[in-house]
Amino acid sequence: MNALCNVILRFRRAVLFLLLQTVLLPLHAQFEHYISLGNREGMPSNNIYQLLEGTDGFIWIGTNRGLVRYDGRTFRVFTTRDGLPTNDIWQMEITPDGKVWFISRSKRWGYIWKDRVYSFQAAEGTIPSSSFFFIDRDNLRFEGGKRQNTLLSGIFALRDNVWQFEDSLAYPESIRGVGLDMRGLILPGRKVMYTGTDPVYITDFENNRLFTLRNKGNGPMLTSFREVGLGRLWDGYLLMYMSRESATLFNLRDKSFVSRKLFDSSETQVFQGFAEYQRYGAHYFQGSKYNQFVIVDSNLNFIEKHNFPEIYPAAHILKDRGGNYWMAGPQGGLTVFPHYSLDVQRYFNGEKVTIVCQTGKELIVVAGGNTPYVRTNGDTLFKRIKHTIDFVISVNSYAPENLYYMGGRLGTLYGNDLHNLREVRYTYVNVKSGLRLPVHPNIKDMIRLPDGSYMALSGSRLHFFDRNLQTRYDIVYGPGRHYIYGARKLLYWNNTLYIGGDGMYRLHNDSVQVVPGLPESMQKGILYLLPFSKEYMLVGTDGSGVYLYDGAQRAIPVAGSEGFVINKIVLRNRAMWIATDNGVHRIEAGPDGHSSYLAESFYMEDGLLSNNVNSIDFTGDTLWAAHDQGLVALNLSRGKYRTSIRPFLDTRDIYRINDSTYALTYGDLENIELDFGVLALPVQKYMTYSFKLGENAGWFTSATTTLSLGKMNPGEQYIYFRAADQHGNSGQFRLLLQVRPLWYQTFWAKAGLVLLIILLATGVTLLLRLRAERRQKAALSLKGRMSELELQALRSQMNPHFVFNSLNAIQFFVIKNKVELSEAYLAKFSKLVRMFFEYSRYDSLLLEQEIDLLERYLEIEKLRFEDKLSYRVEVDERIDTEEMEIPSMILQPIVENAVNHGIFHKRGNGRVEVVFTYINDNSVHVQVKDDGVGIHAMREMYRNDTRNYRSRSSEVLKERLKILSENKLSKWQVKYSIRDLGEEDPGLTGTQVDIEFIYKAERDAR
Incomplete structure (x- = not known):
């Protein structure tokens, strides 16, 4: 029965492994969206040695200009001014208690803890090295040597604020000898582990064999510790090291080990001879070499395997607990691939995409300013729609008749088959200086009227077409026989035709009239018109946001859209999505039908190619955004842009008691100024901040994370700090501010003073009464x-x-x-x-x-x-x-x-x-x-x-x-x-x- 269970278990593991290989191994093209961070953002150097994630979630970066802690907004740089022995920090290790240990070419090693640097001298005559690290819960030990009469090999441990040399052995050829097959590693507890072809075993310092480790796999076994890079021992039993392509994981608790090749062969580069690795959670490990990245389990089975785009020769890749991938090297600075990068797809790279339109069954885009393409829902490819009308500007469809119609510079396209549309060309004659010159319509917008006919807008001219897009008649001039200046958009709403341009116009009895009484901001330029309800239409302006307009004289600004150039508006699930010159924004309508608020925003950091968006539309949960640089698809499924936001107190002075308490005596500071920080990865460019003083107080917004309180009266006060990003993710922090009273401000002093006043008042009263009687x-x-x-x-x-x-x-x-x-x-x-x-x-x-x-x-x-x-x-x-x-x-x-x-x-x-x-x-x-x-x-x-x-x-x-x-x-x-x-x-x-x-x-x- 046990054998059968083992077979079933192995089969399930094999199936799971194959599924993981299939599902979790995306191509590097899925990592096209990334954010670059360098000197301009606050990095002290682009020469990066190592990336680590702290136990509290901060990203730690080792550079030749100091150690850097990054919270998504600020690069906090620790240098020799803060106590580092040198700025050239090439190795870091993090213990579970949060200490960030630093290793450098110096005899003073130490750690950073709670924003303070602690460094300690190595004992006299010792030779610290960094080939193997032994990581405990709150301490770090490492291998090193000491030269006496002979060279000793042992372990350095921090004792009494000095790196002491302990558990040492003489350095014979049997341990790390040159030219021998067997190599030894001193372990804590006066043990030595020997590796060879067969077997791997552990002895004590007296060379008594304690136990042998069995090989659980069939991967290549490293025959010498000289063939590996850094080694790490976690919790006293889990030891791992890597060569250039392979890894070996030893479990001293169950007396086993496993080896596996993790990386593809590649040429050795001078800045990375061996693969890098770190623990990822309690049961997984992550490793990287150049642009390759893997996550494996405790049996070295692949959980993730990626090839990142070769932006530069990466030497360090790290995945944090939030799912963000960080990549760095000695030449290119720091790059982060946000956790949603796998869900960002790019198309038409380098081409200008002007239109994106979801018709119901297909997605139509116009790229290069000329050519329309169609992508059937569920397909992955865009197919070109052939035509000769040149420069397609308007794309629309009529679902009840499965009808498509488009307008361009030379004419129109229409029909039921996108790949076989009928072309209708129009030519007008303009008489100038006695010459008859042909003029093309250059259609800017085109709509279908309720009777099945069509209307098109061409500069200052209105065109009326029948069902077959044949010309019925034109209206050449606008009001007062003047041009319809800046005409861009048509809307047939509530039995009236509206024209948006440099102001609002409407057609009445074949006469174009100016709509009076509109706000001046609406008259500067109208770019988009869309029905919203029976009472209101949506009017997108050129720099003044969106308005709700009743068709007469009432125009209500839509909150959250102020100051934007509105290129397109899409209504989806009772929300208003707007493509603007500064991102894509989701605006939710209020219950009264005309109030609104800004609910979410998307920018370049979220996957857009630029913040200027020409057009948007949706297919399911995918947002399509058209840019001058191409087309991008963002997966907006629930939770895709969810991230952790953790505010914290960043002030570190003598008055900070702990992470959530700040206490001082009245008069210590004339102005209490508190600095807060926010841990939110990968970036915080669009974060908003607010404060409130007390549980029942109201929130007030702030442009910074610094709060100035002046000179506070004695007592206790809770300070609340809230940070929110552009996707509605938010975090709140509560700080207890204690202002201790001076002796004469204490309760007992006041009580004594009151008692004294009462006694004095009583005495004076009695005295006055006695004097009065006298x-x-x-x-x-x-x-x-x-x-x-x-x-x-x-x-x-x-x-x-x-x-x-x-x-x-x-x-x-x-x-x-x-x-x-x-x-x-x-x-x-x-x-x-x-x-x-x-x-x-x-x-x-x-x-x-x-x-x-x-x-x-x-x-x-x-x-x-x-x-x-x-x-x-x-x-x-x-x-x-x-x-x-x-x-x-x-x-x-x-x-x-x-x-x-x-x-x-x-x-x-x-x-x-x-x-x-x-x-x-x-x-x-x-x-x-x-x-x-x-x-x-x-x-x-x-x-x-x-x-x-x-x-x-x-x-x-x-x-x-x-x-x-x-x-x-x-x-x-x-x-x-x-x-x-x-x-x-x-x-x-x-x-x-x-x-x-x-x-x-x-x-x-x-």
Whole structure:
């Protein structure tokens, strides 16, 4: 049973092998589309030693000007400035952890990892070489030698940042000896593998045979390691080497090997003596020699085998995981065949193709500007359609009748058989200078009308033909008997004939009329007309894109077509395909019937021969594009242009924590500038970029991959970066941006600050409340004291002497029978008493009230003293007595003292003067002066007189003035002084009181 199963398994493998040979071995013609990359695109040199694909998908290129990493857009060059020991890097190896190891003619070898170069010195006296590499998961070891008394052969391994020499043996003739059949290779683990005609076996360093390897195939066995190029051992058990044409694969785990010839014989070239190879995935291997490329499985069975076009003598060919083929050499730079190259076919190379038209069963093209060709669907060849009408310009068909009709310079072709079309020629006579000159129509466009007749456009002339394309009549002139300038395209739509040229025209009652009201951009040139719906036609312009036009005056620009020269429009699967001067574009219509968006674009990088496309059409999923350089067919089957797009953070500084986190402290950078990259192979010429700040924010587009954020506030912010190519493939990257706060911006600092503010606010509030309570108590106490003093002042004003003297005066006037005078005195006295009691309720009085009070008081005293007393009250005219206020019960006691203590005790007449002087709007100076006995005389009198009650009013006045001046709650500041006039002039007597009232705040209107 096991034997039967093995037979069946071998049979299935054989069948699969034959199928793979048949299906996966395309001719080199299938690789006609490629993209060249060189110095102009950023390559430091066209002298390329090696191509590798990194574990992260980047393409690594070894050159004589440094190591290069390519992401599809940017060539990142590593040189001695970055830490390489030399720029001439001729060998690379990549370990599974992503390190790119470099080997050069230097004693410092190392690797590049995460955009940093690490290089390490070889141990003293050692001789590194690069014949065999031992590739582990995160480390690279290689063969080398050390010259001691004798030459030692061993393995170099990186230990303690130095390339150490280990597992060594003396270098006898039995190992790599010259002229012997058997050759040995030192393996890790102190083993040696010997190859020969038969058998291949493994020994230890003591020459004890461990096991023998069996040959699973019948291919040629290499008899010497001197006949091979580089050898590689992967994962400790899978060893491979190649000669010029063959490969041998050893599996030390199942103790077997297999050999096979992989490449055709060819002449040896100086820059490639041996074939190159690399691992391709976990189970396959790829190899190349010159322009030959293969992929084989673990039994060296072919999976792919290609002969690439000899653009230049290639020495290195690599297939990446995305299916792109990379080719390079020492002379031609870098060339990439995109993964869709196998699906790009070229025809009519070097010929101008003007028309491509799919009729339903056939594809018709016009090449060379003259000859139409037909390709039946399913066929691979184009067959020429014979004719003599010269320069075919218009090709059309009418499917219901299987009818074809074409227009050219000399006439028309029509019929049901493309290889037997009927020709109709037309000649017109133009009379010029008396000569009858024949003129050919030179038909530019031709359409079939609903009644089966035809209409053709020839420069400024409209031709009407019957069903047999015989001339019915012509319309020679356009509107106003002028030419139809620039006429190029005809369209019969909604029972109206439209003509596109330098503007839009329509035919009405055999008269060509200009369509009014069109946008100026449509009037510059109309190149194509096509029905879109019952409501709109499509109008392709010369540089203004496509418009939806309702046939009247409404023209809607089609989004995504702006700025293009529209050479042709094709409607397919509800999408609008446009051939332009800058590629082919697919525009999808919106659900409302007139909105649209650009969904996909195709350019030279996608397989077009140039970005200027003359015409397009479809057969199934194949897009045919006509160019001045030929015709190209692109297979647009689902997924053909699908590719991986992987954005990443390209900024590498001290703030980059890992691949998706960027962290710094507030203030470290005045402007946070983040550089992003995109890994998208093979090229990224038409990539678009957009950003958004936060999950719920909106996307905004950017012309670059750099984002400037300025000085960000502390906190965390997700930055989203999105890249999309011209085919709708896109990738998104999310970066966590962390801005750490300074110590005073932290939560605890803010919480502590808030707590401190609360404590301070509470303390201040309590303090203010305590001070307010104290002030309130002080104010109450002061108010009580002021009330007491005011009462005392009132008492002083109403002292018994004043009342007694006033009553005596009244009595005296009555006795003397001076009734009128006594009545007047009594009235004045009663009025003054009422004023005393009324004004005593106020803290302050208007100056006019105070002056009135003083004058009334002095008037009563004048009646009492008669001629002995004279007085004068003078007010500065600058003083606004109706607005200015002064404290109440201040001046009257002073004036009373002047009368009762100065004039009363004077022998002879006396005088009292009260003068109010303006200082400013808030200050007034009052001077009370008498020519009485003076202060010193009065004090002497009081000292000898026990009745000193009069002195009490002065004490009350002084205390009130002190409270007004020193109390902060008072709104007044009062300056008070008193002096004896005799102190300045002994010849004078009397007293002068100066008092200044200063209002601390703006006065309130009373």
